Amino acid sequence: MGVNDLLRSPLSVVNVGLRGFAEDLARQGIPVVHVDWAPPADGDPRLADLLSKLASVKRVEEANSEALRRIFEAEPVLVDVCPADKVIEGLEERVVLHAGPPIEWERMCGPMQGAVAGAAVLEGWAEDLGAAETLAASGNLTFHPNHHFDAVGPMTGLITPGMPVMVVENRSFGNRAYCTLNEGLGKVMRFGGNDDEVLERLRWLASTLAPALSAALRECGGVPLKGIVARGLSMGDEMHQRNVGCTGLFLRQMAPALARAVDDRETLATILDFIGGNDQFFLNIAMVMGKAIMDPVRAIEGSSIVTAMTRNGTDFGIRVSGTGDTWFTAPVEMPKGLYFPGFTEDDANPDMGDSTIVETVGLGGFAMAASPAVAGFVGAGTAAEALDYTRAMFEITAGRNPEWTLPSLDFSGVPTGIDIRKVVEAGIVPTINTGIAHRKPGVGQVGAGVVRAPLACFHQALAALAAELGVA
Amino acid sequence: MNGAKPVNRVRRAFYLDSVALMRLSQRLSDLPEVETAALMIGTPSNKQILAKAGLLAADGEDATPGDLIIALRAASGGAGEAALSEAEALLDDPSTKGGGAVDWQPRTLIAAADCLTGTGLALISVPGEFATAEARQALAKNLHVMVFSDNVSIEDEQALKREACERGLLLMGPDCGTALIAGTPLAFANQIPEGDIGIVSASGTGLQEVSSLIARGGRGVSHGIGVGSRDLGDAIEGVMTLAAIDALDQDPRTRHIVLLSKPPGAAVAQRVLDRVAKSAKPFTVCFLGVAGVDGPANARLVETLTAAAEDALGGAAIGIAEAVRRDTERCAGTLGKERCWVHGLYSGGTLCAEAQIVLQAAGEEVCSNVPVPGAAILDDGVAVHRLVDLGADEYTVGRPHPMIEPKVRQEPLTKSLADPEVAVVLLDVVIGHGAHPDPTGAVVEVLAGTGGDKPAVVASVCGTEGDPQVLSAQARILEEAGVIVAPSNARAAEIALNLSRRRG
Structure with a gap:
């Protein structure tokens, strides 16, 4: 650089402050980007002080580079589908894993309680739903977050010992992650469904689909996932609300192996029909991939990168690399979006599920630019708005994933590595694409939309990181 | 160069769309000393294509369909290594700009x-x-x-x-x-x-x-x-x-x-x-x-x-037009004997300083809220020329700057026009980008409400014909309101000085 570059080359301007200056330049045809500026950390002097102190800690930048390296070098491969208690260590009788940060029975929202009751019946811990609720309320079930067991689950996210889980291995780091199979649409346990139809489908998943997938995956040596996601992004998927491309790609890849693994032709047809008929089948795969990618990023000293975001229908929680396994929680927000016929916002349950792990790796709301169709759930629903969602996420992330690119943003990589410092400084919170559950158990999905991560989680995390680094 | 041996580098478990890979291949092939280059996912059919093109080396042969092969032939080992590194860099940063935003406004x-x-x-x-x-x-x-x-x-x-x-x-x-x-x-x-x-x-x-x-x-x-x-x-x-x-x-x-x-x-x-x-x-x-x-x-x-x-400008004089001279003479004849002071009411601090310098150079005593060396500090009790920068901090606390809101000049202007000892009110009008769309409007509004016996008003307009407010249009509005419009601020100060001394 040199001062003469400024005098010689065409000028372009970033305008921070008085908007009129930008308008004057734009009228003269000078390229100008106006910053929608606000005082850092919303003018909170205590947070601004922490931010400026953290900005001078060199270790944070180095730690974040290491975090990005681990994310980008991950090699997640779907290797198997197994009963949960065979692969998840510590998942014993009467232990229920759930979505979100820790929560006790009394504080669980309706759908979560409904799902717990259903799971207790499914596992044979209770005769019926009424007995199951009594059992849960009496303290005879033990609840833990999926995240404490290398696992994730959508919406209520329940995992109990007898449920089959997909196993993704991150071959670069050797860790494994787990997630249940997607149950399909309609009345399902992830939305709090618990009647016979729901439990019957879950039994079929365990007895038929899971063994077939397991055999097929073993037969083909596993399915590497990053390439499927890369192609999905160019097919209009963002891997949270839209998985139609990836589900098709996955089915295409699995079909020959399934055909070899399943002897009965009608069973095979049912399996192919189940996967092919569920546009969201890949969501759970994207989630467990996300978990497998992010777990090696946990506990890098000094790093301000978020390693998990999740919600249990009551609380929203985040974990940050530099503060290890501590949860920073705040009340969940209500999603904004569109509702199925006959339902309104009044029916909606607050935000729920571990699926935000896909945003944590740069997909979902962060990759909205790939998926104008999803932007239609909120705002004017234009393709330009879809790009703006992603552009906003660039402002709070440490890097861009070179492998997962966005055609509509000139093949820029998806925004990756949420930096809590940037979130607090800009006052921009992660955008999350989500399904919306009915607040009563058993009804199911009533809509889909967008929800924001609560800023309070990031404020707490920033203070904790500063304390960890001795600059508070 | 055709005999060069291929070099391969394999990126394990890396996928990129084939169109993107072909574009990168083209960019690598265009590098000096690179004969040809190809980036391909390591499927058996792709490896066959690379082999036929003489681009497959031992490393590439081991690649799996999940891997990316960077293959090229270069004039020298060094050039080949450099091209491989270039390829890696391009893969790591396919695009950093990300689309020309039209309406989007970043927050940072x-x-x-x-x-x-x-x-x-x-x-x-x-x-x-x-x-x-x-x-x-x-x-x-x-x-x-x-x-x-x-x-x-x-x-x-x-x-x-x-x-x-x-x-x-x-x-x-x-x-x-x-x-x-x-x-x-x-x-x-x-x-x-x-x-x-x-x-x-x-x-x-x-x-x-x-x-x-x-x-x-x-x-x-x-x-x-x-x-x-x-x-x-x-x-x-x-x-x-x-x-x-x-x-x-x-x-x-x-x-x-x-x-x-x-x-x-x-x-x-x-x-x-x-x-x-x-x-x-x-x-x-x-x-x-x-x-x-x-x-x-x-x-x-x-x-x-x-x-x-x-x-x-190479010594070209910025002179006062004949018509302005005549107006000034005519005006001088109408001013009462007791009117002897210049009151400058400025929006531009440096223009205020320049006016002080012009008056001082002519031997006059001046005072100002922003005094130049030799000038006195503004004091209401003293009868001297007063040149005030209305854009100085003491006037703009909690109020807009007079270049942005010219109405803040109206109150002091009204006061000076009513002062029986003031011979000349001296003004600057700054136009251009950022300035008020009609800075003279506030001045002529005050002048329209004043009676016959009042000080002369001398102004200069800082700006050009190309400015949004248009120099000549602003000057005409002032002239029509009876203001003597000088070709520059220093000339305006000179006219004001002469009027105060009645030498027209």
Whole structure:
């Protein structure tokens, strides 16, 4: 650089402050980007002080580079589908894993309680739903977050010992992650469904689909996932609300192996029909991939990168690399979006599920630019708005994933590595694409939309990181 | 070169769309010393294609369908390694810009900087307490910076300018109201044709006045670099003034350089003049009000902004038109005997200083809220010429600056017009980008409400025909309201002085 570059080359301007200056330049045809500026950390002097102190800690930048390296070098491969208690260590009788940060029975929202009751019946811990609720309320079930067991689950996210889980291995780091199979649409346990139809489908998943997938995956040596996601992004998927491309790609890849693994032709047809008929089948795969990618990023000293975001229908929680396994929680927000016929916002349950792990790796709301169709759930629903969602996420992330690119943003990589410092400084919170559950158990999905991560989680995390680094 | 051996590098478990890979292959093939290159996913059929093209090496043969093969043939081992590294870099950063945003507004300077193409400049006008942090981020993003904000501490200014120097960047300001970069007016600036005169100025309105007078004299400005009001002070030691002189000295379009500032300390003035002496280009130096100082042979030292413009224009006089002279004579005859003082009501601080200098040079005593050396501090009890900068801090706390809201001048204007001892009310009207769309409106509104016996009103308009408000249109409105419109601020002060002495 040199001062003469400024005098010689065409000028372009970033305008921070008085908007009129930008308008004057734009009228003269000078390229100008106006910053929608606000005082850092919303003018909170205590947070601004922490931010400026953290900005001078060199270790944070180095730690974040290491975090990005681990994310980008991950090699997640779907290797198997197994009963949960065979692969998840510590998942014993009467232990229920759930979505979100820790929560006790009394504080669980309706759908979560409904799902717990259903799971207790499914596992044979209770005769019926009424007995199951009594059992849960009496303290005879033990609840833990999926995240404490290398696992994730959508919406209520329940995992109990007898449920089959997909196993993704991150071959670069050797860790494994787990997630249940997607149950399909309609009345399902992830939305709090618990009647016979729901439990019957879950039994079929365990007895038929899971063994077939397991055999097929073993037969083909596993399915590497990053390439499927890369192609999905160019097919209009963002891997949270839209998985139609990836589900098709996955089915295409699995079909020959399934055909070899399943002897009965009608069973095979049912399996192919189940996967092919569920546009969201890949969501759970994207989630467990996300978990497998992010777990090696946990506990890098000094790093301000978020390693998990999740919600249990009551609380929203985040974990940050530099503060290890501590949860920073705040009340969940209500999603904004569109509702199925006959339902309104009044029916909606607050935000729920571990699926935000896909945003944590740069997909979902962060990759909205790939998926104008999803932007239609909120705002004017234009393709330009879809790009703006992603552009906003660039402002709070440490890097861009070179492998997962966005055609509509000139093949820029998806925004990756949420930096809590940037979130607090800009006052921009992660955008999350989500399904919306009915607040009563058993009804199911009533809509889909967008929800924001609560800023309070990031404020707490920033203070904790500063304390960890001795600059508070 | 056709016999070169292929080199392969394999990226394990890496996928990219084939179109993207073909584009990267093309870019690699275009590198000098690279014969041919291909990036392909390691499927059996792709490996066959690579083998047939003579691009498959042992490394590539081991690749799986989940891997990416970078394959190329180069003139030498070194060139091959360099091309492989280039390929890796391109893979790691396929695009950093990410689409030309149309309506999108980022919330942070960093994100905005990532959208820019070309040479970037950050124009910062946030409240002073936040300006330093924004400027620091801009410098870190390799942007040149113009800090319009004031209330930045001198320590912060020192640190920012030191960092800018280390990075080879220009940091204009703080408190820099005006700049012209290659014909582009920034913040409060006028529409000036491009030309061969470069300006370095510690004063925003000084830069506006001189560049406007140059434009009206038929010439143009290459670049007008504002360095901030404190740059030539003892703390900053003129670092950006010197950097700006260096840049204009090297700039082939600039043939003549004008330097504008209030009088600097002796040591800083010497450093600047020493630098001027090293240049082969002619300089005009205006350290406002400093007379009788010898400069280097290639520099002429002048006292006023008008004189600086005249010198830059090759000695062409900025004269008072015959019609204006006649109006002035006519006006002189109507003023009562007791009217003997000039009241200047200014929106531009440097223009206020220039008027003080003109009156002092003629032997008059003046007072001001921003006194130049030799002038008294404003005192309501003393009967002397009073020249007030209405844009100074004491007038703008909790109120807009008079260039943005000319109505703030109405109250003092009404008072001076009603004062029986005032001979002349002297005004500046600053137009251009950033200024009010009709600054004369507030003046003529007051004049329309006054009776027969009142002081003469003398004004100058700082600006050009190209400005949004249009110089001639603003002048006509003033003339129609009975205001004597001078061709420059110094000439207006001279007319005011003569009227106060009744020599027409």
